[in-house]
Amino acid sequence: TQLLEQSPQFLSIQEGENLTVYCNSSSVFSSLQWYRQEPGEGPVLLVTVVTGGEVKKLKRLTFQFGDARKDSSLHITAAQPGDTGLYLCAGVIGGYQKVTFGTGTKLQVIP
């Protein structure tokens, strides 16, 4: 069974702080996605990274795909209360062959 381990599992920080969430696996993925989920809702796609070493930025969020396409990181600069939620990474193999979700990182940003 493929596993996608995320760390940390929980994170509680003050508004304005920076943070990094990690997503690690021993498997190689065709692409890796990051989602954010708020209570009572389904996950919402933030970004998809496809190429090893790829870096994508979404306002204050920076996503990186590892060179070997086995791991990824999400860095948030100057976190805001609106960033609060459950962050999930998801590794995809072959487009439609397999998808595995990470264990999740619950982020709380305190005003």
Place this chain on the structure above:
Amino acid sequence: KAGVTQTPRYLIKTRGQQVTLSCSPISGHRSVSWYQQTPGQGLQFLFEYFSETQRNKGNFPGRFSGRQFSNSRSEMNVSTLELGDSALYLCASSREGFEKLFFGSGTQLSVL
């Protein structure tokens, strides 16, 4: 453009009963996938349908089944419910596969 619609939003059942959940994908999306989310196990893949055919299946017992209709709407069924089946069941749709998933708000199932 309407999003993914899941019904019902909440369900309460007792052990041994069966349940059917419904998912209407975004118009034009042919792939529908289902997931179970629990605090302990996280988000786990159940199965995926594309053009009425099951293409992929996760590691769940045969009590969990699904189907997809010609209009891409999908249903999942859980028979002989167990307490451990209590979870948020999410469906997601996409054009082709897992490359860009759009999730519904889920059905919260409680088994008593």
